[in-house]
Amino acid sequence: MKFDMPATTNPIDQLKVIGKATERIDGPLKTTGTAPYAYERHDVAVNQAYGYIVGAAVAKGRIESMDLTAAKAAPGVIAIVTAENAGQLDKGNLNTAKLLGGPAVDHYHQAIALVVAETFEQARSAAHLIHVDYERAKGAFDLAIAKNSSTPPKPGFGGPPDSAVGDFVGAFESAPFQFDATYTTPDQSHAMMEPHASIAAWNGDKLTVWTSNQMIAWSVGDMAKTLGIPKENVRLISPYVGGGFGGKLFLRADALLAALGARAANRPVKVALQRALMMNNTTHRPATIQRLRLGATKEGKLTAIAHESWSGDLPGGSPETAVSQTRLLYAGANRMTAMRLAVLDLPEGNAMRAPGEAPGMMALEIAMDEMAEKLGLDPIEFRILNDTQVAPDNPAKPPSSDPQSKAPEEKHYPHPPFSQRRLTECFRTGAERFGWNKRNPVPGKSREGHWLMGIGVAAAFRNNLVMKSAARVRLDNKGVVTVETDMTDIGTGSYTIIAQTAAEMMGVALHQVVVRLGDSDFPVSCGSGGQWGGNSSTSGVYAACMKLREAVAQKLGFDSTKAVFADGQVRDGGRSTPLAQAAGESGLVMEDAMEYGDLDKKYQQSTFGAHFVEVAVHASTGETRVRRMLAVCAAGRILNPKSARSQVIGAMTMGMGAALMEELTVDKRHGFFVNHDLAGYEVPVHADVPHQEVIFLDETDPISSPMKAKGVGELGICGVAAAIANAIYNATGVRVRDYPITLDKLIDRLPEVA
C-alpha cells in the first residue's frame, strides 16, 4: 500500500481500541520474569557453551603477539576465536570499526578475542590468562584540539553539513541585539539495563541468533556481509529487548562473536557483553562543541541565526547532527548552520535517543533563554514571537556524487509548511498548568531554607520520520488475529499498539490478537529507531489488515468498501456474519507493507513540545535536585496514552541525566572512556526523579500516515536538559554552558555560605 495522499477517514478513526490507555499485553511476562530475553534462552538450543570477550587494552595500535597457551590449557576451554583464526571477515555497512579487531586495534575495548568454555566462570577465568603485547600508536582523543582539523562530513541522516538562507553575516552584524556563545555536551552512553547479548547456533551453513536488537533486517544484512554468507542463511530472533536507546540498532560484537564462537566450538555459544566493556566496546553519543549566534530586533524578532557544531568519530564515521533542529525551530530570515567532523580515535560514535536534536536542543534552548534575558523578554513570549508555520531552512540534498546513480532527482521544497505545528499551544498550556507566572524572572531570588529555587522552560522538538514497514496478518477459524512482523519492542510498547491496531482494523477484542515480533522470518518492518517505530510499524499492520479485510469481505460476499468490522462480526445492510467464518480450516493470511510517497517532502513533519522544570540548588553545596517536571507534547494521534506517557517520562528522566550527571570521561592520554561501569557513569536513580507530568495535546496528523500518529519516544528527551539548565540559572544566577551541570561548575559562583 502506498501512502501518498493525506489520510481521510479510515477504520482507525473509530478509536474503539486505538487511543485508549491500554496496559501492555506483554506486561505480565515482564513483571513475572518470564519474558524470554536473549541470554536466558536456555530452551532454544541444547549444549550451549559460554563465550567471554577480551577487549583491546589500547586505543590505537597493533597487536604484536597474543599468547593463548595458558588460556587454551585452562579448565573447560573449548575454543578461542581471534582475528587470526576467524577466517576472512568483512565489516558491516553500519559499523564504523571492525567488531573483531586484530592485528590492527581501532579503539579501546574493541573485541580482540572470544574465549569459549563449558561454563561462564571458566571462560572468564581463561580470558584473563591471555597475554597480549601491543605496539601503541599515537591517536587523537581530544575534540577541542581535533576540532581544528575537522572537515565537512558526508550528508547523512541529518541532511547536508551546511545550510544558508539570506545573509547571516550582514544581518548578525547589523542586529541591535546580538548573542554569541559556545556550549559543550559530553560523550554519553546508552547505559541500558540489558547488555548486548546473543546465543548463536549453526545448522550446516545456516545460522540462527537469538539476540537483543532494535533493527532486525539491518543486522541480518550486516551479519551476512561480515561473515560473507547469503542473507537467507541468517536468522535473527529478538522478541524482547531490555533497552536499546540506539545502542542496539546495529550488529555488535556479542552477536558476531557468538556466531564465530559457535562455528569454532561446533556447538551453540552464548555471549553477553561484560558491563565493563559496554561503554568502550559499543557505540555512544559523541560529544559536541556548539557555537550559537543569534541576532534580534529590539522587539525580539530573530533576524539572524547561526548554529555550528563540531563532533568527532573514527575514520569513516559520521557526525552528531546537532544543528538539525535549528534549521526548523524558529523563524528568522538570515541563517546558517554547519557541521564539522573531526577524526578521533575514541570508540565509535553513533545514534543515541534523538541523535542530533538531543544535544542540539541542549545548546540552542539555553541560547534562546540567554537571548530572551538580553532582550528583557519572557522566555516563552520570545519563543512564541519567533514561531513559524513553514520550515525556515530546508537545505536541498546535494546531487549524488555517484554518476551511475539511478535514483530519480528528488523535487526540493525550500520552505515546506509544517504538517502540524502547535508549539505555541504547548507553551501556553504548560505555562498555565505549571504555574509559570509564579516564576521570579530575576535569578537567584527564590529560596526555601537551604535551597535556591528556580523554574525553567525549553521547547521540545524532534523530527518525525516515516519508514517502509511490512506485516503479515492471519485470521483463524476462532476469530483470532495473529500479526507477524520483524518489528521490535525495546520496552516502548510495540506489542500493545500493534495489537490495538489489528483489533481496531479487524473489529475484534484486544485479547483476540496475538502479536509476534522480532524474527527475521517475519516481514521486514521499520524497526525501532528514530521515534519512527510506533507510527510506521502500525501503518504496516494497517496495510496488511486492509488487505485482510478485503479478502474477508470477498470470502463472505460483502462489499469491502461498505462492510463494517466490529465485535468479531462483519456487517452490511442488515446482514451480519462472524469474522471467523472467513478463515476456513486453514486460515486466511495476508501480507502487505506501507510505503510512503513524498508527503514528507511537501510537508515538514515534526513533533513539538514544551518542557517545564522546577529545580532546587543547594545554596552551600551546589547540588541540583529536580523538584517538578512537566512536558506538553503535540505529536499527532497518541495511539496508547499509557505507553506514550511512559516513553515521555522515561525520556525526561534521561534528559535529566544529560543535564546533571551523564558524562563519559575521556582519558585524553590513553584514549578511552574511564568511567566504564554503572558506578562511574551515573544515570538518575529513583530518588532523583520527582513529580513528572505529561500532557498530550489532542491532535491528528493526516499527512504522516493512516494512523495519523507521529513519534513521542525521542521528543520527550529533546529540550529537557536545557530546561533544567535554565531553571538552575533562574535559581542561582549562574549560567553553565558545559554539560553536565555538576556542582563544581556552580560553587565558585554561588553566594558565600552565611
Place this chain on the structure above:
Amino acid sequence: MRPFTFERAKTPADAAAAAARHPDAKFIAGGTNLLDLMKLQIETPAHLIDVNGLGLEKIEATQEGGLRIGALVRNADLAAHHRVRRDYGVLSRALVAGASGQLRNMATTAGNLLQRTRCPYFYDTNQPCNKRLPGSGCGAIGGFSRPHAVIGVSDACIATHPSDMAVAMRVLDATVETINPDGSARKIPIAKLHCLPGDTPHIETVLMPGELITGVTLPKPVGGKHIYHKVRDRSSFAFALVSVAAIVQPDGTGRVALGGVAPKPWRVEEAEAELPRGAKVFTARLLAGARPTPENAFKLRLVERIVASVLAEAKGAQV
C-alpha cells in the same frame, strides 16, 4: 575470577588460624566488595574463609557506657539500632547515606572498614595502578582525577577511602578490635587503622596477614549535635564527592571528620580548636598541605562550604 577453595570458619580464632595456613587467603563477609573485585580479577585469592558463622553479629553495651559492635553486624542493622540512633546519630546517618538498601543488608562493619577504593584505574586491569600492581604507575595522576583525594596523597597514589561509615567512626573515636593467628588480640584506634599511601599504596591498613577484625567499640556518647552531610552528583546510590561528619557542642566546640578527600577518614584533632572561629579558619587548618589536582581542587572549596553549612545548622538547632 581465579578458582579458589572455600571454608566456613567456626570461631574467630579458627578463622585467623586458617588464614595463616593459606597465605593467599581472604576473609569473606558480606562479599559486596570482595566478590566484585574477584570477578574483575583485581582480587585473586586462592582461598576464601567465610566469617559469617563466627557469632560476631551482636551489638552490646560496654562497661564504660559505650557500645561494642560485632564485626559481622550488617550496616542496615547497625543504622537501625536504637542506641546508635539515640547516642551516635552521626553513625546512623552516615550508614544510611551509603550504598543502597540491598547492599546495606549484606555489608558488614568490618567489610565496610576494609572496602577498597573506587578509583576507576584501580578497577581497569589494563591500566597502570600502584595499588593493584605495585610499581606499575598511577593512572589517575595526570588522568581522570575528579573523584580522587586532595590530601594525604603521594606521588604513588591519590585514591580515596570510599567509606561513609568509617568517617563517622573516626569522629566518634572508635576502636577496632582484632585477633591474630597466634590467638593474641589487639585494639587499634580507628585513626591508626588505615595507612597513607606513601610509596606503598597497596598497603592500606596496619592489619597483619591473617588478622581478623572481631568488632568495633564506641566510647561513651559525647552528646552534641550529630550531623552527616554527604555531597554527591545524584541523590542516592553514589559515593561521596565530599562528606562531613560532625559533632558540635552547644558552646561551638566539636569534632569534624571528612570523607571523599583522603586515603582515610580525614580528621585533624588540633585543627578542631579553631572550630569556634568559623569554617574558613578551621578548614584552612584541616586541609593544610592539601595537594589537589586541577580536576578536584573544587573539593577544597566544597569542604569549606559544607563545614560552614554544618556549623550553621548546628547553631540553628540550639536556638
